[in-house]
Amino acid sequence: MRFNMKNTQSLKLNRDFRRAYKGDNFVGGYTVVYIKKNKYQFNRLGLRVGKATGKAVTRNRLKRLMRESYRLMEDDIEKGYDFIIVARNRAVGKTQSQIQGDIRFAMRKLGLIK
Template identity: 45%
Template sequence: MKRYRFTSAQRLHGKTDFSAVYKQGKRWYGGPLVVVAVPNDLTFNRLGLSVSRKVGNAVKRHRIKRLLRESFRLSQCEHPIGYDIIIIVRPHDLLAQVEYQTILLKSLSKLHAKWGQVNLDSVTESCPEG
């Protein structure tokens, strides 16, 4: 069984990382999520989450973040690689983890097509071994 990890290196850290993605990234609006992505020079994707207080109380916001991180982690072998990704959450009723995963996969494939990247063949390179 493969071990899917979500390490610190796979996260966007700090204001500079986030502002670079917001400034240069392309957006895709999918239901309760807005996904912003920009290509990076890495062999893996990096994820950042933005969940405002309009979404709900701290418990709901943190639950959504956990579900989104888990969706990203479990489906990382299916994502096109080499992107910095920010997921902006709009107010909505809580969805199941599988629904977030479906929205995320669809949005990343659409953004990959928008960017016209040629690294789609290397999708499985982001899969961890073991």
């Protein structure tokens, strides 16, 4: 059985990232979440982990944890937004539940959780 994000696509273009950065944001303990309304009936997700966070293995693990955190709460989030989730350096070594809690708190503060 495959568990994938049903109603979400990836943000890939630089112009889409720049546009999303101009929207609202919330700075949490482990992540920064940027949101911007889009013209689609689905969400688009972009993940960013800077090189200062660590080596490639560490950065890829953080991206997997953030993607899984988003996937688990995808059904609760309003549709029609572009999201960028940026990992902060202090996210290294944190568990999936800690990162998910941080992202959920940010989404609630931004008014996106139903």
